[in-house]
Amino acid sequence: MSKLASSSEEEGIRLAEPRKRRFVFTPWVWAIGALLFMLVLSAAIGPVAIPPFTVIKILIHRLPFVTFPVDWPTTFDTILHQIRLPQTVMIALTGMALAGSGAAYQGLFRNPLADPYIIGVASGAGLGAVLAMAAKWPTTFMGMTVIPIAAFIGALITVAVVYSLARVGRTTPITTLILAGVAVSAFTSSLTSLLMLLSTEQLHRALSWLLGGFALGGWNPVLAALPYLVVGLGILFVLGRPLNVLQFGDEQALQLGLHVEKYKIVVVAVSSLVAATAVSFTGIIGFVGLIVPHLARLLWGPDYRRLIPLATITGGSVLLASDIIARTVLAPRELPVGIVTAVIGAPFFLWLLRRAKQERFW
Amino acid sequence: MKITLRFDRATIGYGDKPILREISLEVIPGEVLGVVGPNGVGKSTLVKGASGILSPLGGKIYVDGKEISALSPPERARLVAVVPQATKLPEAFTARDVVLMGRTPYLGWLDREGESDHRIAIKAMERTNTTHFADRKIGELSGGDQQRLLIARALAQTPSVLLLDEPTAHLDLRHQDEILNFIHSLAKEEGLTVLITLHDLNLVARFADRVALLSNGRVQKLGNPEQVLTPEDLTPVYGMEIHVTSHPIHGTPLILS
Numbered sequence: 001m002s003k004l005a006s007s008s009e010e011e012g013i014r015l016a017e018p019r020k021r022r023f024v025f026t027p028w029v030w031a032i033g034a035l036l037f038m039l040v041l042s043a044a045i046g047p048v049a050i051p052p053f054t055v056i057k058i059l060i061h062r063l064p065f066v067t068f069p070v071d072w073p074t075t076f077d078t079i080l081h082q083i084r085l086p087q088t089v090m091i092a093l094t095g096m097a098l099a100g101s102g103a104a105y106q107g108l109f110r111n112p113l114a115d116p117y118i119i120g121v122a123s124g125a126g127l128g129a130v131l132a133m134a135a136k137w138p139t140t141f142m143g144m145t146v147i148p149i150a151a152f153i154g155a156l157i158t159v160a161v162v163y164s165l166a167r168v169g170r171t172t173p174i175t176t177l178i179l180a181g182v183a184v185s186a187f188t189s190s191l192t193s194l195l196m197l198l199s200t201e202q203l204h205r206a207l208s209w210l211l212g213g214f215a216l217g218g219w220n221p222v223l224a225a226l227p228y229l230v231v232g233l234g235i236l237f238v239l240g241r242p243l244n245v246l247q248f249g250d251e252q253a254l255q256l257g258l259h260v261e262k263y264k265i266v267v268v269a270v271s272s273l274v275a276a277t278a279v280s281f282t283g284i285i286g287f288v289g290l291i292v293p294h295l296a297r298l299l300w301g302p303d304y305r306r307l308i309p310l311a312t313i314t315g316g317s318v319l320l321a322s323d324i325i326a327r328t329v330l331a332p333r334e335l336p337v338g339i340v341t342a343v344i345g346a347p348f349f350l351w352l353l354r355r356a357k358q359e360r361f362w
Numbered sequence: 363m364k365i366t367l368r369f370d371r372a373t374i375g376y377g378d379k380p381i382l383r384e385i386s387l388e389v390i391p392g393e394v395l396g397v398v399g400p401n402g403v404g405k406s407t408l409v410k411g412a413s414g415i416l417s418p419l420g421g422k423i424y425v426d427g428k429e430i431s432a433l434s435p436p437e438r439a440r441l442v443a444v445v446p447q448a449t450k451l452p453e454a455f456t457a458r459d460v461v462l463m464g465r466t467p468y469l470g471w472l473d474r475e476g477e478s479d480h481r482i483a484i485k486a487m488e489r490t491n492t493t494h495f496a497d498r499k500i501g502e503l504s505g506g507d508q509q510r511l512l513i514a515r516a517l518a519q520t521p522s523v524l525l526l527d528e529p530t531a532h533l534d535l536r537h538q539d540e541i542l543n544f545i546h547s548l549a550k551e552e553g554l555t556v557l558i559t560l561h562d563l564n565l566v567a568r569f570a571d572r573v574a575l576l577s578n579g580r581v582q583k584l585g586n587p588e589q590v591l592t593p594e595d596l597t598p599v600y601g602m603e604i605h606v607t608s609h610p611i612h613g614t615p616l617i618l619s
Contacts, residue, residue, distance in 0.1 A: 110452075169377075238471065238472055241466075241469070241474070244455070244459070244463065245463050245466050247452035247455070248451065248452060248463070249450075251410075251415055251446075252444075252446055254414075254415060254435055255413050255414075255415065255438075255439060255442075255443070255444040255446075256439055256463055256464065256466040256467065256515075256519070257435050257436040257437075257438065257439025257440065257466045257467025257468075257519070258435060258436075258466055259434070259435050259436070260435070297454075301454065302452070302454035302455060303455075303459070
């Protein structure tokens with residue numbers, strides 16, 4: 001036996017039993033608890049304030065087999081179900097989609113600066129949306145609102161262009177993918193600006209879309225977005241293990257037996273789909289998809305099997321909190337939520353950078 | 363004797379630019395083949411070919427009788443494990459996580475590591491004496507510990523061929539010795555087929571059973587260290603005067619410039 005192979009007795013005994021895989025509850029309890037709290041708070045706050053406990057009571061009252069006396073005005077019911085809840089749920093879903101896809105992109109690109117928009121989702125969606133506004137397309141088509149559809153198509157076409165530009169032979173190197181993303185985004189954004197200059201009467205509408213927080217009312221957007229988000233985020237949740245392996249670089253991942261190119265295209269396609277869905281309905285909200293994955297990594301470690309779902313849940317809470325600020329700071333005026341996320345996100349990001357120097361969390 | 367790693371007139375390179383031309387080499391279980399040669403001669407290219415990262419532009423490379431470039435990544439990784447240089451590893455994973463990643467070729471899309479995967483990973487850590495820092499982050503470990511951990515990860519793949527690309531490049535003398543001693547004993551005790559690229563000719567002289575000297579994209583000379591590491595062979599390849607004497611303790615060739 002070589003010297004290296006002799007392990008100490010004590011360690012051998014302690015580790016002879018495979019570690020029991022304990023399900024660690026705490027992060028999940030915190031993340032989900034925060035999300036529920038923010039959901040109730042967001043539904044409670046508005047021009048007509050509904051006490052948070054009443055919100056909870058109204059929601060529970062809706063459940064089957066639960067009956068207790070109604071002690072709130074019926075207008076609360078209407079406001080909650082037809083106005084507040086759909087908006088609150090849409091905001092939460094958007095935050096979840098941005099943070100989840102952001103975490104997956106950061107894992108794929110092995111780059112702490114990656115966000116859901118890095119390979120063109122936002123600029124493509126922006127071009128699609130502004131094009132629809134500038135061309136004064138009818139606002140509905142076959143019962144669907146046109147702008148989200150135009151944004152969605154714009155986003156997916158842009159990502160497809162970026163991916164095909166970045167291909168070198170049979171592989172898609174990460175660096176060329178990022179570079180192609182930056183170049184194509186710059187190109188599409190300039191086209192968007194040009195369109196906005198040419199159609200000044202639509203300028204305000206376009207600008208508010210680009211700044212994020214372009215809220216469509218009612219349950220329809222929620223129902224339209226939900227299937228994409230459930231399927232997309234569900235796939236991202238099970239990609240944690242391959243993303244962990246990818247942290248060692250394409251070459252080592254391949255030598256460890258990972259279908260690297262296959263996983264790459266799956267992560268890009270699914271993350272882009274998720275981000276495009278979010279952006280299409282609410283406009284371009286920055287910083288959530290960049291900051292929340294970092295926050296989750298800082299709090300709960302770098303393991304993508306936990307990081308992606310935890311970042312997703314936390315993304316919902318963070319965007320809800322930002323939205324509450326956007327609605328209340330200058331009330332009755334509402335700010336675009338994208339401005340709030342940037343104002344809070346940028347300093348937080350700097351703090352995070354300082355912190356990252358001290359700890360090995362990336 | 364069974365041949366587990368065979369280069370059959372393999373031409374390997376990037377794009378359509380060959381680095382190595384018509385290489386023929388055979389390595390058997392329990393044997394350590396050292397690959398030496400000047401910078402840029404294609405030592406790493408050889409490892410990339412044998413691990414399926416690069417498909418041969420001509421000829422064939424076989425592992426356990428199977429053509430390596432015809433296999434899928436997981437099929438390859440069950441046969442061949444690579445120990446890279448311990449540079450730029452993602453710092454935040456624990457040592458245990460890293461070793462468990464050696465089980466990747468055995469896990470499908472939706473699988474999680476099971477009992478047997480944990481057992482194999484722990485055995486690999488015990489073999490490499492890395493158990494005592496199992497729960498520490500790899501960024502906190504020394505270069506030698508990281509290198510041992512990468513060997514543990516490779517062992518967790520339970521391969522029949524182990525490829526090592528300059529595994530001692532950043533290590534001090536003691537750790538170089540330790541790692542190579544261990545590799546040598548692995549080959550002997552577990553019948554692993556080992557191909558190792560090394561810059562340091564004196565380490566090759568001590569730890570390799572056979573040496574392949576690469577020059578100008580070809581195998582210039584192949585044989586045991588005493589046959590290959592001679593002034594006559596080394597001087598033209600390295601383009602400088604090289605002297606060889608005998609190690610006072612080990613009796614192996616001692617190369618001096």
